[in-house]
Amino acid sequence: MAGAYKTPGVYIVEKNAFPNSVVEVATAVPAFIGYTEKADNKGTSLADKPWRITSMSEFHEYYGYRPKDLFDITDLPAKEEGKPTPVSDFKIGKSEYVLAEKDPRYFLYYSMMLFFKNGGGACYIVSVGTYGQSIEKPKLAGGIDKLLKEQEPTMVVIPDAVSLAEADCIALQQASLMHCGSQMKNRFSILDVYNGYRDRKDPAAGDCIAKFRNALGTNFLNFGAAYYPWIDTSIVQTSDLDYNNLTDVAKFKEILTAEVNQSPLAQDKKDSILAVIAKVGVEGDPSKPDYLSHEELHKTLFVVSPGYGNILLTIKKKLNLLPPSGAMAGIYTLVDNSRGVWKAPANVSLNEVVAPAVNVTHDEQEDLNVTTSGKSINAIRPFIGEGTLVWGARTLDGNSLDWRYINVRRTMIMLEESVRLASKAFVFEPNVSGTWVTMKSMISNFLNGIWKRGGLAGASPEDAFSVHVGLGETMTPEDILEGIMRITVLVALSRPAEFIEITFQQQMQKS
Structure with a gap:
């Protein structure tokens, strides 16, 4: 200002040419x-x-990988009087079984x-x-x-x-x-x-x-x-599962053994499959030629035992x-x-x-x-x-x-939050017409941009929104004395066409 100049010379004064703008806040976080x-x-x-x-x-x-979901295998319980008929999760031979997740399910x-x-x-x-x-x-x-x-x-x-x-x-x-x-x-x-x-x-x-x-x-x-x-x-795949998802190894081996014994295979093939099943849960000697690692044992069981595949498919279905x-x-x-x-x-x-x-x-x-x-x-x-x-x-x-x-609720949240954050720059500014005009222009420009992108309903900006601020319009003299600036924003939000009715009617033949 001129009153502050005391030494002769040339002074440069920069002035902002453009008002503050409203930045649209993120909506999908x-x-x-x-x-x-x-x-x-x-x-x-x-x-x-x-x-x-x-x-x-x-x-x-930062947070690791999937939980180790564990399941108990039990025989299908008998039907009780007055209660719904129990439903099995999978069947092997003539026997039916139920798989129940043991620990709390982490989703x-x-x-x-x-x-x-x-x-x-x-x-x-x-x-x-x-x-x-x-x-x-x-x-x-x-x-x-x-x-x-x-x-x-x-x-x-x-x-x-x-x-x-x-x-x-x-x-x-x-x-x-x-x-x-x-x-x-x-x-x-x-x-x-x-x-x-x-x-x-x-x-x-x-x-x-x-x-x-x-x-x-x-x-x-x-x-x-x-x-x-x-x-x-289809989030969980069969390849993500194996017999370690089962809590009772003895029950698991009993089921697969019964399946093999009931199968029409030759006895020598049965014996070889039973030998593989016997290795489940038993730590073998890596130096022996018949040793199978966990991964090899899992793959072998999956090939030779249809029941094992049924169990894994049932677990997969439950986890998905x-x-x-x-x-x-x-x-x-x-x-x-x-x-x-x-x-x-x-x-x-x-x-x-x-x-x-x-x-x-x-x-x-x-x-x-x-x-x-x-x-x-x-x-x-x-x-x-x-x-x-x-x-x-x-x-x-x-x-x-x-x-x-x-979309109406979330659009209003976005508009309110965007304008609120931008308006913080005017807290403690003079509560006079100059500030009112600046804020009105800032909000109007923001809403005009939203309207152009299809966020507000109306053939013209005047139909889509209006911003009101001023003494006698939104504020009383008492409001100004108490340091309150009141701004009213009206917006026409777009609503979805939830129900579309198309009317067909016959008309008279014209030729």
Whole structure:
């Protein structure tokens, strides 16, 4: 300023020619919470610490590999009066058997595989424990609290929640919704339906959807979405498994021995196969010519014993049954990056998915999508010639005209967070018309760019949005005396064409 000049000379004064701009925040950065093999960064512990990764190779580096899933083999129990008929997992000869997973099922690793296979990118991992530990609600809930200080995550996914007891799973999902809708207000929760691999008419477990809706409550439903059913995937391959996935070696050898003895093979061939089976679980002498390493023994058993192949296929099928939240986080990321957050994450095929665990029909989806309780559940359905598609785009607040659709809720989160962060530069600036005009121009320019990309509905910018600020318009003299600047932003968000009605009508012949 001229009053500051006291020595004669030439002074250069630079002035900014352009106003501040709003930078669009990232919309597809999920945070996964669960159990891992390890949590280590070259000697530094990553336990209970949100850590950003961008690929599965980085996950392997910091958090290790898949869990060692163990299974018990038992004979098929006899039918009891008044109870459902037991179902066997596999059959060898005339005998039927059941395979039951022994330890808690850790879903995080497999969900990460699904996430990256379906278009996932940058994400955060919160490891709350390691394999071998019991899955506990307080630990997983503590993982949610660790995200309070992280600004970047925009989604919360907890695949291991479904390994808890049903009441604990629901309580954890309620905590996730509260974190997104009350504490942070800038992220979205993707939920799995407990026992979502079962049919709704399953007599043993009851209606899993009704139980989910009844227990979830009514708070912050527009900050979350749920998907049904679970999905049969191809993440786990037979080559990833062997007899070390079984807990009872003696029972395993007994089953294969019975299979060989019942086979029509010549006795000398039976004896050679039985000799191979006898080596399972017994450490041999590497110097002897008949010694078989673990890998050689596994390959030999797979060739000579059909029963062994059946056991591994059954284990593979059970491990490939996964909750869909990890895949959906990948779909959200894929759609956001290719079309924008304003495009509904639906009518998109799922990769590495063989089929849904339950085939939901057109009529059965009616109650999932539209219900009196308003808690819409998005269906995952198979379509001939198209594969497995996500066939729903509703939040859990399905009765709300404002927040019925996932893309509407997430688009508003993006707009609010982008403008909020850009507006921090004007905190403590003079609350006068010059500041108001600058902020109005900044927000309008940002929204105009979103409209041009198809994020807002309207034939012109005036139809798509409007920004209001000023004394007598959004503020009173008392507001200014109290240091409050009020800005009102109106936006017309695009909504998906969920129902398309095409009318056909006959007309009179004209010639």
